[in-house]
Amino acid sequence: MNDKTNKPIYLDYSATTPIDERVVTEMIKYMGPEGVFGNPASRSHAYGWTAEKAVEQARQHIADLVGADAREIIFTSGATESDNLAIKGSAHFNKKRGQHIITCKTEHKAVLDSCRQLEREGFEVTYLDPEANGLVDLEKLKAAMRDDTTLVSIMHVNNEIGVIQDIEAIGNACRERKIIFHVDAAQSAGKIPMNLESLPVDLMSFSAHKIYGPKGMGALYVQRKPRVRLEAQMHGGGHERGMRSGTLATHQIVGMGEAFRIANEEMATENERLITLRNRLWDGLKDMEEVYINGDIKQRVAGNLNISFNYVEGESLLMALKDLAISSGSACTSASLEPSYVLRALGRNDELAHSSIRFSMGRYTTNQDIDTTVAHVRTAVEKLRDLSPLWDMYKDGVDISSIEWAAH
Amino acid sequence: MAIYLDHNATTPLHEKVLEAMLPYMGGTTGNPSSLHRFGRLQRHAIDQAREQIAALMDAQASQVVFTSGGTEANNLMLKGLCKDSAVQRIAVSEIEHSSLLQPAAVVVDEGCAVDSIAVNPQGQVTPEALIHAIKDDTALVSVMAANNETGALQDIEKLAKEARSRGVWFHTDAAQVAGKMEFSFRQAGVHAMTLSAHKLYGPMGAGALIVDRQLPMHSILQGGSQENGLRAGTENVPAIVGFGMAAELARQEIVQRADHVRVLRDQLEKRLMQFGVVTVFAQQVQRLPNTLQFGVQGFDGETLLMELDRRGFAVSSGSACTSGKSEPSHVLKAMAVPDELATSAIRVSLGRSNTMAEIDLFVEAVQQIIGIQNSAVMMSANL
Numbered sequence: 161m162n163d164k165t166n167k168p169i170y171l172d173y174s175a176t177t178p179i180d181e182r183v184v185t186e187m188i189k190y191m192g193p194e195g196v197f198g199n200p201a202s203r204s205h206a207y208g209w210t211a212e213k214a215v216e217q218a219r220q221h222i223a224d225l226v227g228a229d230a231r232e233i234i235f236t237s238g239a240t241e242s243d244n245l246a247i248k249g250s251a252h253f254n255k256k257r258g259q260h261i262i263t264c265k266t267e268h269k270a271v272l273d274s275c276r277q278l279e280r281e282g283f284e285v286t287y288l289d290p291e292a293n294g295l296v297d298l299e300k301l302k303a304a305m306r307d308d309t310t311l312v313s314i315m316h317v318n319n320e321i322g323v324i325q326d327i328e329a330i331g332n333a334c335r336e337r338k339i340i341f342h343v344d345a346a347q348s349a350g351k352i353p354m355n356l357e358s359l360p361v362d363l364m365s366f367s368a369h370k371i372y373g374p375k376g377m378g379a380l381y382v383q384r385k386p387r388v389r390l391e392a393q394m395h396g397g398g399h400e401r402g403m404r405s406g407t408l409a410t411h412q413i414v415g416m417g418e419a420f421r422i423a424n425e426e427m428a429t430e431n432e433r434l435i436t437l438r439n440r441l442w443d444g445l446k447d448m449e450e451v452y453i454n455g456d457i458k459q460r461v462a463g464n465l466n467i468s469f470n471y472v473e474g475e476s477l478l479m480a481l482k483d484l485a486i487s488s489g490s491a492c493t494s495a496s497l498e499p500s501y502v503l504r505a506l507g508r509n510d511e512l513a514h515s516s517i518r519f520s521m522g523r524y525t526t527n528q529d530i531d532t533t534v535a536h537v538r539t540a541v542e543k544l545r546d547l548s549p550l551w552d553m554y555k556d557g558v559d560i561s562s563i564e565w566a567a568h
Numbered sequence: 569m570a571i572y573l574d575h576n577a578t579t580p581l582h583e584k585v586l587e588a589m590l591p592y593m594g595g596t597t598g599n600p601s602s603l604h605r606f607g608r609l610q611r612h613a614i615d616q617a618r619e620q621i622a623a624l625m626d627a628q629a630s631q632v633v634f635t636s637g638g639t640e641a642n643n644l645m646l647k648g649l650c651k652d653s654a655v656q657r658i659a660v661s662e663i664e665h666s667s668l669l670q671p672a673a674v675v676v677d678e679g680c681a682v683d684s685i686a687v688n689p690q691g692q693v694t695p696e697a698l699i700h701a702i703k704d705d706t707a708l709v710s711v712m713a714a715n716n717e718t719g720a721l722q723d724i725e726k727l728a729k730e731a732r733s734r735g736v737w738f739h740t741d742a743a744q745v746a747g748k749m750e751f752s753f754r755q756a757g758v759h760a761m762t763l764s765a766h767k768l769y770g771p772m773g774a775g776a777l778i779v780d781r782q783l784p785m786h787s788i789l790q791g792g793s794q795e796n797g798l799r800a801g802t803e804n805v806p807a808i809v810g811f812g813m814a815a816e817l818a819r820q821e822i823v824q825r826a827d828h829v830r831v832l833r834d835q836l837e838k839r840l841m842q843f844g845v846v847t848v849f850a851q852q853v854q855r856l857p858n859t860l861q862f863g864v865q866g867f868d869g870e871t872l873l874m875e876l877d878r879r880g881f882a883v884s885s886g887s888a889c890t891s892g893k894s895e896p897s898h899v900l901k902a903m904a905v906p907d908e909l910a911t912s913a914i915r916v917s918l919g920r921s922n923t924m925a926e927i928d929l930f931v932e933a934v935q936q937i938i939g940i941q942n943s944a945v946m947m948s949a950n951l
Contacts, residue, residue: 168605170597175607176802178597187593191771192586193921198882199578199766204873205570205882208577237636237773240791240801270791270800277790369802374593376636376773376804393788395674396639396667405667406639407578407766409773409807478603485604 168485169529173370173463173522174319174347175487179415180372180523186418187374190214190411200408201399211410218417222366225420226345227355228381234400235413238378239346241394242365243270243313245380245404246342249390250311250363251278254340258308262339264288264296264315265505271313271344292507293456294323302333311340316348316364320502320518321455322464324352331360340388346370346378350423351431351461356381362388368412372523373419377412380404430523434462437521437530441465444534448541450554454503454516463521468503468512471551472544477517480540484533487518511560570880571926575767576716576744576859576917577884581810582769588813589771592806600803601794610805617812624815625742625761626752627778633798634808637775638743638764639667644777644788644799645739645760649708650675652784658708659683659701661693662902663715668741668762669898672710685711691720691850691903695730702734712741713751713761717886717899717915719859720850721745728757737783743767743775747818748856749826753778765807769920770814774807821920829918830857832927836916839931843938847909849900858918861886863909864938872914875937881930885913 170178179187190196190211200215202208216230223230236242251261263275265287275285286304291297296314305312312334317324327343334341342363348354350371356364361383368377382388382403396405442465445451450470469477474488488500499513508516519533545551550560572580592613598606600614614634622629635641642665649655660672662684672682685701687693693711702709709731714721728738739760745751747768753761760783765774777798779785785798792800818825837860840846845865864872869885876883886897896910916930 170606172599172602172604172606175599175602176597179593181594184590184594188586188590191581191589192583193580195581197578197580199574202574202577202882202884204884205574205877207570207572207574207882237640237804238801240789241636243791244789244800268791273790273792273800374804374806375802376807394640394643395670396642396665398666398670405670406637407764407772409637409766409771411771412773412804412807482605485598485602485606487602487604 168483169533170485171519171521171525171529171533172485172487173525174322174518174520176369176375177372177522178524179374180419180422182422183373183415183418187411187415190414196410200410201397214410215408215413218413221417221421221424222379225350225424226364226381227357227359229384232356232381232384234380234382234403235408236378236380236404237376239344239365239367239370240270240378242367242378242380243268243344244274245390245393246363246365247271247274247311247313248278249393249403250340250342250388251283252391253389254310258306258310259283260286260306260309261311261313262286262288262301262304262309263313264290266290266294266318266320266502267313267315268319268344268346271315275313290505293459294318294321294454294506295456295459296325296330298326298329298333301330305333305337305339309337309339311342313342313344315344317345317352317461318455318502319347320500321466321506322347322461323455324348324459324461327361328359335360348461350420350427351463353427356383368416368419371419371423374412374415377409377416379416431462434521437525437527438462438465440527440530441519441521441534444530445537448538452512454506454508465519466516467519468508468516469541470512470515471548471554472515472541474515474517476544477515477540480544481536483536488516509561570877570882571922571929573881573883573916573918573922573926573930575919576915578766578772579769579919580921581771582814582817584817585770585810585813589806589810592809600805601792610803613805613809614803617808620812620816621763621776622778624819625746625763625778626754627761631753631778631780633777633779633795634803635775635777635799636773636804638665638741638762638767639775641762641764641775641777642667642741643671644785645710645762645779646671646675647788648785648798649783650678650680651786654784655680655707657681657683657703657705658710659685659706660710661685661687661712663687663691663899664710664712665716665741665743668710668712685709687902689903690853691715691718691899692853693722693727695726698727698730702731702736706736708737708739710739710741712744714742714745714748714856715850715899716744717897717913718850718861718903719744719856719917721854721856724756724758732757744856747814747822747825748858750822759783765811765814768814768818771807771810773804774811776811825920826857828920829922832918832922832924833858833860835924836860836927836931840934843935845938849903849905849913859915861913861915863905863912864914865909865912867912867938869912869914872912872937876914876933879933879936881933884915886915
C-alpha cells in the first residue's frame with residue numbers, strides 16, 4: 161500500500177469503519193506511559209480513579225446517544241459478545257419460565273449462532289422468514305409468540321441490506337405478551353436517532369467499530385425499569401454490575417464514548433450527505449439492465465446500497481473490482497462462497513443472491529469516490545456479461561429458469 | 569501523579585507498543601474477515617502478532633487464540649473445555665485469580681465436578697497436594713504460574729509432569745509471569761496457558777489462551793469462525809498488534825527487566841523487614857522479581873493504603889479485580905495467614921520505570937505511617 165494512488169476506494173463501512181481522528185486523539189490520552197493508564201478497578205489510588213472517571217464519562221456519552229441511563233450500559237468486547245450475553249444470558253435466566261425464542265433468518269451470525277447454541281441446550285427457536293423487502297411482518301411475529309416464549313431478538317438495521325425494522329411496533333407486541341425484546345443495533349446506533357427511554361426495548365447491542373470507534377469494544381443496554389435480568393456469560397471479578405467480568409479497557413471505552421458523542425452531534429447532517437451519495441450511486445447504475453436493489457429502499461439506513469447484478473457472478477465481480485473495497489455481504493461470512501443467507505431468506509434465487517454487492521458508504525466517502533465507483537462497476541459488469549453465456553441466452557430471450565441443467 | 573507501584577494491576581503502555589498500534593488506529597482500516605486488500609492487511613498484522621506471542625512463550629503460533637483479555641481466556645479454558653461431555657471433573661488451586669475461580673464455580677452448575685488444590689503456608693502447590701486432588705476422572709488441573717498478590721511461583725514443570733503422567737491436562741494462568749520472567753510453554757509441559765497483554769506493557773483489551781490443539785475445546789462466544797472457531801467476534805486488531813509488540817519487547821528485555829526490579833524489590837524487602845513489625849508473605853519461596861506483599865502487625869490495610877495514597881504512592885492490598893472489598897484475600901486465607909495480618913496486606917508491584925530513589929521514598933513513608941500510628945496508639949493508651 162505504499163502507492164497511495166493505488167489505494168482502493170473504501171466502501172465497506174458496514175464491515176468496519178476507520179477510527180475518527182478525534183476519537184484517536186481521545187484514546188491516546190489513555191495510552192502510553194504519559195497517559196492515564198490505571199486499572200479502573202484499582203480502588204486505592206488516583207491512577208485507578210482517573211481511569212474509572214473516564215470510563216463513566218464514556219458510559220454517559222453512550223447513554224446520551226440512545227436515550228438511556230448510564231447505569232443501563234454494560235461494556236463488552238464487541239457486539240458479538242453483547243449479542244451472546246443478551247440472548248444466552250436472558251434465555252438462561254428465564255429458563256424456568258419458558259424455553260422458546262423467536263428471531264429472524266436475516267439476523268447477524270452472532271444472534272443466529274447464539275440461538276443455535278441454545279437449541280443444542282434444549283431450547284426451541286423459531287426463525288421467522290422476512291418479507292421480500294427484508295422486513296419482519298408483525299402479524300407473523302405475533303403468530304409465532306407462545307406462552308413459553310421468553311425472548312424475541314430482531315435487529316434494528318440489517319448489516320447486508322440496510323433495512324430498518326420497526327422495533328417500536330415489535331417491542332410493543334413483545335410487551336403485550338411480557339416477552340423480553342433484544343435488538344442488535346450494531347448497524348444503527350449513531351445512524352438512526354433513538355430514545356430508549358420511550359422505546360419498548362429491553363436489551364440492545366452496540367458496537368464501537370461500526371461507528372468510527374475502536375474494534376474490540378461494544379456495549380449492551382440492559383433496561384433498569386423494569387429491571388431486565390441476565391445470567392452473566394463472563395465470570396471473574398464481578399465488573400459491570402456482575403454482568404461482565406474482565407478489566408475494562410479504558411482507552412477503548414473512551415474511544416467508544418467519543419465516537420458515540422460525535423455521532424450524536426453529527427448524525428443528522430451526515431445522514432443527509434450519505435443519502436445524497438447513495439442516490440448518486442444508484443442514479444449512476446439504475447439504467448443498467450437487470451439490476452435490482454435488495455431490501456426495502458425507503459425503510460433503509462442512509463449509507464447502504466445492496467444491488468444484485470443479474471447474470472454476473474458476485475465473486476467474479478469482486479475480483480474485477482479490485483480498486484474498490486466492497487463485499488458481497490457480511491464480512492463475517494465473506495470467506496465462504498455460499499450465497500448470502502440474508503438474500504436467500506428474502507426469497508432471492510441463488511443467481512441473484514450470488515450476484516449481489518453491498519456498497520456501504522460513510523464519513524469519508526466523497527462524490528468523486530462514487531463517480532469512480534459507478535464507472536468501474538459499469539465497465540466490470542459489462543465486461544463480465546460479455547463473457548457470460550447466461551447473459552447471451554437472456555438477450556436471446558431464453559427463460560433461464562426454465563432450463564433443466566444436466567446432472568454432473 | 570503518585571509514584572506507581574501497582575504493576576500487577578496494570579502496566580503503562582510501552583511507548584513502542586503505542587507506536588506499533590497507531591497505524592492500525594488511524595487511517596488504515598478493514599475487517600480482518602474481509603477479502604479485500606484492507607482486510608488482508610489486518611489479517612497479516614494479526615498473524616504477525618501471533619508469531620511474536622508464540623516466540624515469547626516458546627509455543628507454536630497456531631496454538632495462540634486471541635481473546636479480549638485474561639479473564640476471557642480463563643473463562644474459555646474452563647467453560648470451553650467443560651462443554652465437552654467427556655470432561656466431568658477438574659481441579660483448580662485455591663489461590664487462582666477470580667477469573668478462574670468464578671468460571672470454575674459456574675461449570676459446577678453445569679454438572680462438572682470441581683476439586684480444590686490446597687496450597688501450603690508459603691502459597692505453593694506441592695506435588696503431593698496436586699496428586700491428592702487428582703481423582704480417577706479428573707480431566708484438567710489448573711494452577712497459576714505466579715500469584716498476582718504474593719508473587720509466589722509454582723514449579724509448573726514438576727506439577728505438569730505429575731499431571732501428565734496421570735493422563736491429566738494442565739492449564740496455567742501465566743498472566744503475571746509472562747514478560748516478567750522467562751517461561752516456556754513447551755518446557756513447562758503444559759497444555760494450555762492464559763496471557764494478558766496489559767500486564768506486560770501491552771494494551772488493555774487483548775489476551776490469549778495458548779492451547780494444545782488436542783484439547784476438545786469449544787467456543788464460548790457464538791457468531792463467527794474467527795480464531796479457528798474458538799472465538800467469534802471481529803478481532804481487535806490494534807490491541808492484538810500492541811500485544812504482539814509488547815511480547816516482542818518483553819522477549820528482548822526480559823533479563824534486564826527482571827534484574828532491574830529484583831534489585832529494587834530485594835532492597836525494599838530488606839529495609840521493610842528491619843521495622844520488625846513487617847511480615848512478607850510467601851517469603852520462603854521463589855517469587856516474581858517485581859512483587860512484594862507484606863502485612864504490618866497491628867495495622868489496618870485500608871488505613872495504610874489511604875496514608876500511602878496521601879503521601880503519593882499508588883499501591884494496592886492485592887488484586888485490583890476484588891479491591892474495594894475489605895475481607896482478607898482468599899489467597900492469604902488459603903495460606904492460613906491470620907485474618908488480622910491478612911487485612912493489613914499491602915502489595916507493591918514494581919515495573920521498568922521504578923527507581924531506587926522511589927524505593928527510598930516509599931520506605932520512608934511506611935516508616936512515618938507506622939511511627940505516627942504507633943505514637944497515636946501510645947497516646948490513646950496514655951489517656
